[in-house]
Amino acid sequence: MSPPNHTYAAVVVIIDGCTVKCLAKAKTPFIDGLIERGSYSLSCKSIYPTVTYAAHSSILTGVKPYAHGIVGNTFYDRELDKIIDLDKYDVNSLLLSRTLFEMVEGIKAAVGEPVTKGADIVVTKEEVQSSGLWKQDEYAVEKAIDIIVKQRPTLMVINLP
DSSP: OOOOOOOOOOEEEEETTTHHHHHHHOOOOHHHHHHHHOOOOOOOOOOOOOOOOHHHHHHHHSSSHHHHHHOOOEEETTTEEEEEEETTTTTGOOOOOOHHHHSSSEEEEEEEEEOTTTOOOOOOOOHHTTTOOTTTTHHHHHHHHHHHHHHHOOOOEEEOO
16 A cells, blocks of 8 residues: 655644643634544643743743743843844844754644744744734634645744734
8 A cells, every 4th residue: 555645743832921721711713623633732831931932942942941041032132232122133043952853853843932943834933913903813824724734844842923
């Protein structure tokens, strides 16, 4: 018997700012369908403080902030004597740990995700967020589907802001 002519991809969906408790209480038929057909965890715990750049860095490196080096969305750089705002600075250049994108073989894609070090295909967080406040998640999902269909990545990380 020959193998199927498709490959499976790991798709990581990050719902930024959504706690597991809130997700469990919400009516989410689409997400519920994904959960029924895939693997998931509702027992995950975030780092503290639960801020985007530090948390996403932990998700995508598998280590805590003291190991990957991203301790918040902003921090004071003593050498430069200024505050670094990661909304205006590339978080990837500061990471001290390897990302999942760097560890996985094949095509890797990131949509709306600020941590992209090692990704082959990137739809920036800024692009997703420029699509309008109430359209950001829809835009990110549409871009992700397009990439999955055309590029067939091994790993896809989608951040829904």
